[in-house]
Amino acid sequence: MLAGALGARPAHGADTGANASALWDAWPHTVAVSPFALKHEGLRAHVAALARRYPGLLTIAEEGVSAEGRHIPLLVLGRGPTTVLLWSQMHGDEPTATSALLDVLEHLGKTRKTPDTERLLSRLTLAIIPMLNPDGAERTRRTNAQGIDINRDALRLQTPEGRFLKAVRDRLKPSVGYNLHNHSPNVTAGRHGPQVAISLLSVPYDEAFTENEGRLVTKRLAVLVQRLLEPFAKDRVARYDMDYTARAFGDSMTRWGTPTLLIESGGFVGPDEANTLVRLNFIALLGTLHALADGSLANVDAKAYDAIPLNTHDRLFDVLVRHARVIGGGGLPPYLADVGLMVTPARPGFSGPSPRGMRAGVLEVGDLTDFLGKTEIDLAGRLLVVAPPGGEDGWKKTLAGLAARGLATAEGLLTLSESGLSAEAKAWLGGAPSLAPGYGGDFLVLQPAGEGRFRAERRISPVEP
Numbered sequence: 001m002l003a004g005a006l007g008a009r010p011a012h013g014a015d016t017g018a019n020a021s022a023l024w025d026a027w028p029h030t031v032a033v034s035p036f037a038l039k040h041e042g043l044r045a046h047v048a049a050l051a052r053r054y055p056g057l058l059t060i061a062e063e064g065v066s067a068e069g070r071h072i073p074l075l076v077l078g079r080g081p082t083t084v085l086l087w088s089q090m091h092g093d094e095p096t097a098t099s100a101l102l103d104v105l106e107h108l109g110k111t112r113k114t115p116d117t118e119r120l121l122s123r124l125t126l127a128i129i130p131m132l133n134p135d136g137a138e139r140t141r142r143t144n145a146q147g148i149d150i151n152r153d154a155l156r157l158q159t160p161e162g163r164f165l166k167a168v169r170d171r172l173k174p175s176v177g178y179n180l181h182n183h184s185p186n187v188t189a190g191r192h193g194p195q196v197a198i199s200l201l202s203v204p205y206d207e208a209f210t211e212n213e214g215r216l217v218t219k220r221l222a223v224l225v226q227r228l229l230e231p232f233a234k235d236r237v238a239r240y241d242m243d244y245t246a247r248a249f250g251d252s253m254t255r256w257g258t259p260t261l262l263i264e265s266g267g268f269v270g271p272d273e274a275n276t277l278v279r280l281n282f283i284a285l286l287g288t289l290h291a292l293a294d295g296s297l298a299n300v301d302a303k304a305y306d307a308i309p310l311n312t313h314d315r316l317f318d319v320l321v322r323h324a325r326v327i328g329g330g331g332l333p334p335y336l337a338d339v340g341l342m343v344t345p346a347r348p349g350f351s352g353p354s355p356r357g358m359r360a361g362v363l364e365v366g367d368l369t370d371f372l373g374k375t376e377i378d379l380a381g382r383l384l385v386v387a388p389p390g391g392e393d394g395w396k397k398t399l400a401g402l403a404a405r406g407l408a409t410a411e412g413l414l415t416l417s418e419s420g421l422s423a424e425a426k427a428w429l430g431g432a433p434s435l436a437p438g439y440g441g442d443f444l445v446l447q448p449a450g451e452g453r454f455r456a457e458r459r460i461s462p463v464e465p
């Protein structure tokens, strides 16, 4: 990489693209496991290895202690007059930025003799808490070992983790804070945009969302992140939609004098989703730190912040079945509907604060034209029928019963009318709830095979095998 490629150019306008691709190429990808698999022990080993590889790069300035006694390292590097505090994983099941911070440290170690990194480390002092909630991380859950959401504990300070973060803030009095999280992967950028990869918030410090110098800084940081990520996550960066929350840490930090940028990782459907999000975080973090260090952040137009599309919930389903003629098990005539499903995640992942995010099954039935699915299935011309309980075996038994009554052939061809099928579906549910939001059973897709004949084509299940 050319010396100066990362930070020397102004961090705005036409030069942002070159800057962004240098950052993309610079990603060292040092955490081999999934961000969700990196726990407290792995983090400590990783930090120790970094310290050995790059002697003098960082110090473990101190360690907080979690409710269950795990040590929470605060890493400090650089010697500049501007202190920046970055903390990640205060929610235990939100690990993406933790891996990205380790990658930033690796990069700064590897390049510390280059002009860019020398400038960054001479102008900034970075204070990094890569895993504030190790007890939650151990359980892959949001809250700490007390069951408290640390991010709602900024006023009461009943969690040792929250007290540690507050004490670090009060002692270092950082000029800027980065509050690093994950949110639901099922969020879109605005009412018409795609899935959100990264959400940003210039965190307010009062109900009126008053703008001061600090908030101008965090708005500029947000705008710069959006521009840096545009080549790799086009239209996938959004503004976080949260109101002012006095008991939350970002809001309190801003009120206490450390204007804070919230960065939330969403989703990125496709192969290697988790690491793509780590890489986007790496670009966002390193790119904005360079802009803080070289002063180019001042050239970013803070007004562009308001044009970043807002997070929109409940528009993106895991599976969206479109244009089906639906037989829902209530004995009603078939009707045209789309069906939006939440699918049980096969791997541990984001649970989030909302029970809605954890329930597998049907979320909505009806006209979902303006909605999106991570997987979309167009069933135009086919029937979507609630399946008998019992999975594949349940269907075989049902089919045998139908054949015995002359309503199916030995080859599994159904020979009955749509209204007959509707009555049968009601019967084979055996009193179990029929299709509606909350329905958690399987579906069969039936392909018409001539008048009064249907063939089962596939099964759609809200539970991944």
Ligand SMILES: [Zn+2]
Binding pocket: 091, 094, 181, 182
């Ligand atoms: Zn969070």
